[in-house]
Amino acid sequence: xxxxxxxxxxxxxxxxxxxxxxxxxxxxxxxxxxxxxxxxxxxxxxxxxxxxxxxxxxxxxxxxxxxxxxxxxxxxxxxxxxxxxxxxxxxxxxxxxxxxxxxxxxxxxxxxxxxxxxxxxxxxxxxxx
Numbered sequence: 001x002x003x004x005x006x007x008x009x010x011x012x013x014x015x016x017x018x019x020x021x022x023x024x025x026x027x028x029x030x031x032x033x034x035x036x037x038x039x040x041x042x043x044x045x046x047x048x049x050x051x052x053x054x055x056x057x058x059x060x061x062x063x064x065x066x067x068x069x070x071x072x073x074x075x076x077x078x079x080x081x082x083x084x085x086x087x088x089x090x091x092x093x094x095x096x097x098x099x100x101x102x103x104x105x106x107x108x109x110x111x112x113x114x115x116x117x118x119x120x121x122x123x124x125x126x127x128x129x
Contacts, residue, residue: 021076028069079108091115
């Protein structure tokens with residue numbers, strides 16, 4: 001299956017993905033205060049204070065946030081790769097075209113609504129013909 005994208009469509013999608021990536025990178029950089037994730041984690045572990053349980057919770061939230069950002073950045077990078085390879089907008093499970101409204105809302109999505117629903121319910125993907 002193939003999804004038809006004009007050169008203008010590709011440029012617009014690429015610009016949107018790169019803009020999202022830039023925003024995420026900026027947020028991540030500000031959050032990490034310009035140091036690597038490992039250095040940031042070390043700084044958090046070395047923080048002084050009397051409230052160790054609260055620091056543990058704060059650290060867990062902080063790590064979850066940086067993990068979420070890393071996953072989002074990777075998803076955007078993969079979408080850019082699919083766009084360059086001519087595979088953008090196709091479900092990675094069944095190969096069907098992903099609805100344009102879904103792509104507009106989340107241009108980095110990998111699956112059509114049907115396959116995403118199956119995955120969320122823990123069911124195996126349907127066999128392709």
